[in-house]
Amino acid sequence: MEEIVIAGIAGRLPESDNLQEFWDNLIQGVDLVTEDDRRWKPGLYGLPARNGKLKEINKFDASFFGVHPKQAHTMDPQLRLLLEVSYEAIVDGGINPSDLRGTKTGVWVGVSGSEAGEAFSRDPEELLGYSMTGCQRAMFANRISYFFDFKGPSLAIDTACSSSLLALENAYKAIYHGQCDAAIVGGVNLLLKPNTSVQFMKLGMLSPDGTCKSFDASGNGYCRSEAACAVLVTKKSMAKRVYATILNAGSNTDGYKEQGVTFPSGEVQQQLLNSLYKEAGIPTNEVEYVEAHGTGTKVGDPQEVNGIVNVFCNSEREPLLIGSTKSNMGHPEPASGLAALAKVILSLEHGVWAPNLHYKNPNPDIPALQDGRIQVVSKPIPVKGGIVGINSFGFGGSNVHVILRPNKKKLSSTESSLPLPRLVQVCGRTQEAVEALIEKSRNLASDASLVNLLNSISGIPPSAMPYRGYTLVGTESDVKEIQQSQTTGRPLWNGDTMERDGP
Structure with a gap:
């Protein structure tokens, strides 16, 4: 079976208009979570004052994407961003988007809601109908397929926080089984009004100080954030650029739990990881780094990391490196899996693992942090080229894991130099x-x-x-x-x- 690779990637992350800016912020240890009134007044309704926000969401080149101005004005900004980053991901892969027209290319998008759609439909007498085509979550994928003239599967996926990594898992398996030859995988999240944040706060999920203190003893909830990311996934023979090879991907669900639907099950997460590495024939001691879900909640971190320890640290090995991009930028919920993937890809490209923020005292409920079996990347650490795993878990129990092999055939600067003008x-x-x-x-x-x-x-x-x-x-x-x-x-x-x- 031909290998399936990450061939292009693009994104908008908090305070980062592109992935180069995002990398600069990550490697410099910039806290991308801010306190300002770009979305609503800090502290409104008792909400945490800080959250992660994109720099700009109010501009859109409607004519370029073939969108009538009337439609553009009632199109969810999330969809506008997805169109932009999808185009950029294809071009980042060195592919002329017009070359993909009419091909069996699929689209999978992780998205959980449309606050814009709710706002546009408040007054029935003012409805024009365009918000249906601009805000329906099905359209988040279908509009991309329409614009690029893709003929493969096209669907939106909502499993809450694991949506975009499950979208990647679905795309990988669709290519693997011959349903399509390539895929655009997207994930998006915007904080346009405070209602959703208030509900998460009432459920006790949000950090009062607006900080994801992943793996730290002071972890007290997560901070909400925005992101829009897209990746181009193709068969290796089609790729002009290879960031990493997907070795395996899979998902499962917690099922019934006495503690309630939102309580995470480290045992079921562990079962998923064990099955995927066994299926791919990958010894777990070959895994160098795991990008954890790592939201910084009192229950979630121990459940996840103790499960990771049981899978990867049951034999003699160097400390397993772990991190969570949520410590740097907050938690963009349905887009978090692709935001994590972006951090991993950038780290592999630059040869150094980007550091976590807000890690000072190991969580006492995670013994492996104390005895050294696991090491949180709290400062830049050189990449050694081992296998990488990425976790993403939905708050309803939908678990996803993806296994990547770095691109080891990357040319050195001397090999890639141009001998002629x-x-x-x-x-x-x-x-x-x-x-x-x-x-x-x-x-x-x-x-x-x-x-x-x-x-x-x-x-x-x-x-x-x-x-x-x-x-x-x-x-x-x-x-x-x-x-x-x-x-x-x-x-x-x-x-x-x-x-x-x-x-």
């Missing part, structure tokens, strides 16, 4: 975008993979990307040109002939 072609919606890409290509001129990716996506139709530009890298020459093209079949210049002598 090379033409780089870029395209964009604006002249400024093309200039920024040209500047980036010059700054990273030795990165052959970047040059190849930019050239691969430069053929996006002018109707979508009307500005075209080129430059030469690997030379002291300052040659560059930018033009606004017309929507005709004739190219502005022929890059193939100019590049025929290149590598």
